[in-house]
Each structure stands twice: as C-alpha cells, then as structure tokens.
Amino acid sequence: MKAISYSRYGGPEVLEYGERPEPTVGPDSVLVKVRAAAVNPVDWKCREGYLDGTLDTVFPVIPGWDVSGVVVQPGAAVSEFTVGDEVIGYVREDFLSRGTFAEYVAAPVRTLARKPRNLTYEQAAGLPLTGLTAYQVLVKRLQVKRGETVLVHAAAGGVGSLAVQLGRHLGARVIGTASEANHDFVRELGGEPVTYGDGLAERVRGLAPEGVDAAFDTIGGETTKTSANLLAPEGRLVSIADPEVVDYGGQYYFVRPDAADLTHLSELAEQGALSVHVSETFPLERAADAHRANQEGRTRGKLVVTVEWEEAGL
Template sequence: MMRAVEYDRYGDAGQLSVRTVPKPQPKRGEVLVRVHGSSVNPVDAKIRSGGIRMMSGRKFPKRTGMDFAGEVEAVGPGVADVALGQRVWGFLSDVSGRTGAAADYITVRTSALSEAPTTLDLVTAGALPSVGVTALRALRDVVRLQPGEDLLVVGGSGGVGSIAIQLGQVMGAKVTAVASAANAAFCRELGATRVIDYAARGGPSGEFDVILDTYGGSLGAYRRLLRRRGRMMTTSIDGMTFALLSALSPGPRVRQMMARSRRADLAALAESVDQGKIRPVVERIYPLESLGEAHHAVETGHARGKKLIAVVSD
C-alpha cells in the first residue's frame, strides 16, 4: 500500500485528501518510481476545479500532480535502459487524473523520463520537469529564439516564466519580463534586463521579436508589441481560444503548446542544470499532507517560482 492524494468531485482545494491506496506495479516498458519530490502547476489546480472537465472527464476518484523526481524501485518486462536505484525525473502528461505524482509511487513509461540532474537533491528536482521542458521547447523549437533578439516573457516570476528568463539569457536574447512590482527585483536576478509592471497604467510598451506568454490574458495587446515577422506563443490553457482565433485575424499567429514528457528534452534540461545554466526556483516546500494549501496558494497568490511538494525527505 501507499499514500496518494485523491479527490471525488471537482471543486476547491478542500476536495483533496491523502488516502491509502494499492501500490502500482509496472507494466511492459514501465518502471516503478518512488517519488521524492513533486510540485503544483496552475494546470493541476485548473483540472481539480473542473476548469477543463471536457478534457479531464467525469470519472472519479482522480489523482493530481504532474512533476516527479525520485528513484527507480522496480522495472517492468522489456525494460533494459533504466536501472534499479537510478535517479530519474519527468512529468505526467495525462490530464484525466488516473494517476498522479502526488503519491509515494507512480509507474512511468521509460520514454517519458530521464536521469535526474546530479547537482540537485530529488525533492528540489521535482520543481522543474514540466516548466523546464515547456520553456525549453517553447523557445528552442516553437518560436526559435535567436541570439540578440528581444524577448518578452509575460508572467516572468511564475514557474515557466522564471525558467524562460534564464533560458532566454543563456540563448543570447535581451530579456524583458512582465510581472508584479513586488517581483521585479526577482526577475532581474534571473536575468531580465527590464521588468514591466503588469498593473502599470497604459499597459506594456516596446517592440519585441519574440513574446512568450505564460498567463493567457491581454494577448491582443501583447501581440501588438511584436515587430514585423515577430513570433508569439502562449503556454496557458486560458490563451487557447485567442491562439486559435489569431490565425483568422491580421497579424502574426499566436502559437500554443502543451509539452510532453520526452527523454531527450528532459536529458537536455538536466544537462543545463548540471552546467549551472538554469536553476529551479522554489517559493515554498509543502509536505504531501498540505497539498491542498499549495493548490490554494497557486490559485490566489502572485507566483514566485514553484510550490514544491516533499513526498519524502532527502
């Protein structure tokens, strides 16, 4: 048996509870991971609240949590490329809630994980997989950020945004962040050369080659800041409708992407961490029993990095 956080209906963070459930067994091509660290992403709270129930469905109980870092405890049939005891990390892409990383153990396909960074403990590493891969793929593969370009990161103090600022600087861009006034110094510490207060009168100003939005609001206003042949994308589910409609209106199309957990991307992310190019940003660490409190904080506060869940103590 093991602990796992579950809920029986959509609603507020009070629906979450730690329960004793059967320990899963790895199937062919899977491994059993003992989870050390996980984290809370805005999409976790949106799924739990029922905000995307057309995708997550109505089958309960559901579990929660995408990110994981931990140790391989067992391997399923046909697994030859992952060893017992190996330190691994990744994230779960399934929004249905059939499985969740806020648990003592999870089963994962070997193609959806990689070796974890050697320079991070496994609790801290749990803050990074989904936001790190999202930022990496967004800048490298979707908007194809080039050295010397002007990059605007909307939501610069959040999970994806805090990594995007760091990656943008590493890739040679000039980074401007949009964040609250309280988080301006924090964004500069990460590598932003300019910070725009999202609440400033008159809205943002400037011209940019690339805009990465992580918030999903005011996308039309931000799109007007693009230079000719500029590129823009949003990682927010709330920006999905605008991204679709942008293909039908004058101006650059706004792309959208939801990252998948793939070994090559996770390995590249781990290498960047071990080389000191990027680091996870952890605002607070919660025990598994306080996951509901972490969900509530994600929904109501100004983000500064990630809310980390310590499933075990490293």
C-alpha cells in the same frame, strides 16, 4: 501507499489524504518512489474539471504530473533505468487518474530523465513541466535566435523564471513582466523587468521601440492582445494560456512529455545554466494547502509537495 486523491471535481477541499493501491508497473514503465512533486496551475484546473473535454477522468484521481524520486522497479521492457537511479519526470498520460502526489508512481519511460545531480529533490521536481514548457515554446515554436528580443510574461513564476534563463542561454535579450517585488529576482535570472498593469505596453516599448521579436504569453486574455501589439513586423507569439491567440496570428501550445528534451534540461541544470527557485514546500498530507497557495497566484518560482521515507525503504 499514502496518496492524495479526489473523487469529484471541486475546490481544494475535495483532496483527501489516505491509502491508495500501489500502482501496477507496465512493461514500458518504472515504479518511482516519490521524493517530491511540484504543484502547477494545471493541477487545480484538472481538479476543478476545466480539462474535462481534453482528458478523460478516471476517479479517484491522484493529482500531479511533476516528480523527482528513485527507481525501485523497472518494467519488463525497460533498459533505460535500473533500481536506484534518481529520476525526474513530467508524468502525464492521456487521462487523469495516476498522478505523482503519492508515495509511488508508475512512470512511462518516455516521461523520464535522470535527475540533475546538483539539484535537490525539491528543486528537481520543479524542473520537468515548467522547463519543458519553456524549452518547447522558446526553441521549437518561437525558434528564438541569438540577438533577438523576447518578451516573457510572469517572468518570476514557474514557467517564466525558466523561460528567462533559457532565453538568455540562447543568446536572446529577455524582457520579463513581473510585480515590482520580483524585479530583483528577474534581474538575477538575466532578464530586464517591467511592471504589470496599466501602461505595460508603453513600458515595453520604452525598452524595445521597434517591437519584440518573440512573445511568450503565460497569462492570456488582455495580455495576449497586448503581446500581439508589441511584436515587431516579423515577430512571433505563442500562448500557453489562451487558445484565442490564433486570432492574433499566434500559436497556442500545450506542453508534451519528451525524454530527450527533459534530458537536455537536466544537463543544462548540471552546467549551471538553469536553476529552480522553490519558494515553499508542503508535506504530502498538506497538499490541499499547496493547491490553495498555487491557485492564489503570484508565487515566485515553485511550490513543492514532499514525501518522507527512510533510506532503508529502498
């Protein structure tokens, strides 16, 4: 099969397009014919070796954890899916090797859910990792309640844009940090935008003088400290970017695959409560360009790699 892979850590230049063996399908997995795979910051961080102490790496590595596609072969123990089912997945294992930037991926059923029928493959590919991150942080860690005020950083980005929508769905008021160019986009999602940079704390306090009930940090560093200082007396803080958040009384969180959570997100998308904005797509052979664009940051919504195939190929 055609795939993107890398055999050493490094920049986008280490990504190679070529032939790789088709993956073996285990008893609890299904073979998915890939239609689209979203790009996430964790992809280039893995490629550069930043997660070397967290996940074992088996070179060559096919990058990518997000996928949308069609089941072409269920494993021997699989009853959840059959041939032809459209699925989405956050296909992360506890090692790096078999990713989604390929024509096929062997995906454990614990990582999959049915694709929302109202989303394109490109949009659907952008839902799993970012949607699960937003859902697990807001619902399971921050335990956001109706009527609360939530601060979401990078509200126009992949995780942030879904967190704004989920926060509003939960009945919360959502304040979202974003560049001025993305303020209208954040408003369309249901959030109240504030501009990044110097004076951010004062701008947030202008909207929430008594502090925010919950803060979702997706940036880290100084943003983590600022978020802690903006909390109301009983406020909660979670960061997905800065483990040192614990020094401010917050929690650090790393998203996990969860089929039930992903199914719920798919249902919310079908109900119209969630949408995925795709800012640009790249063919599989240009995955290195997609990595470069993602690494530059400030992407509105998602960047997605697409895989072309004939319908008869099923």
